[in-house]
Amino acid sequence: MNGEPGFFSAAKGESEQRYGRELQEFAEDGGLHVHLVIRNLQPVGSPLALATKAVRLAGEEAQRAPLAGKAILFDADGLGASCESGRKALKMLEKGGFIAVLQRPDYEGLLLRHFAGHERDDPPRGESMSKLRALWPAYHKNMSAADLRQLLSLEQVIRAAEVTTELRSRLQIIGLVSDET
Numbered sequence: 101m102n103g104e105p106g107f108f109s110a111a112k113g114e115s116e117q118r119y120g121r122e123l124q125e126f127a128e129d130g131g132l133h134v135h136l137v138i139r140n141l142q143p144v145g146s147p148l149a150l151a152t153k154a155v156r157l158a159g160e161e162a163q164r165a166p167l168a169g170k171a172i173l174f175d176a177d178g179l180g181a182s183c184e185s186g187r188k189a190l191k192m193l194e195k196g197g198f199i200a201v202l203q204r205p206d207y208e209g210l211l212l213r214h215f216a217g218h219e220r221d222d223p224p225r226g227e228s229m230s231k232l233r234a235l236w237p238a239y240h241k242n243m244s245a246a247d248l249r250q251l252l253s254l255e256q257v258i259r260a261a262e263v264t265t266e267l268r269s270r271l272q273i274i275g276l277v278s279d280e281t
């Protein structure tokens with residue numbers, strides 16, 4: 101990591117992995133000396149399996165170099181109130197020192213909150229993609245980091261973080277926002 105503080109970033113899939121890369125680019129653009137260790141957790145499915153793999157991979161990474169923080173992005177729609185696996189996953193992540201950024205209800209719902217006037221949108225399960233495409237017609241699942249960068253700015257990420265406490269905490273550890281409120 102070349103002496104830069106490491107930040108472990110677990111991604112539920114390719115889209116979340118590209119989002120992590122975007123945060124790394126924002127840090128580099130801002131002259132921040134931080135290295136995001138981004139790990140895609142696929143092909144696991146349940147929230148508990150995702151959490152277990154994230155904790156294991158972060159532990160392996162911490163043996164190589166100290167980590168300044170750990171975060172995971174995953175969908176809140178799989179964590180229903182009756183989901184025992186989800187409750188165990190969140191407890192495991194908390195115990196492991198992770199910032200769990202829950203995408204409500206999914207990744208597209210999180211992206212929707214990056215747009216002015218939509219910061220507090222909370223679409224029902226199954227509707228976030230159509231709402232996002234109304235604002236961003238070119239959006240599609242698993243779009244490249246370059247395509248994501250064409251529309252997503254640091255200002256938009258900060259806008260979403262203003263209403264997503266865990267995302268704000270993640271940005272603070274990376275150094276993209278100050279600790280001040």
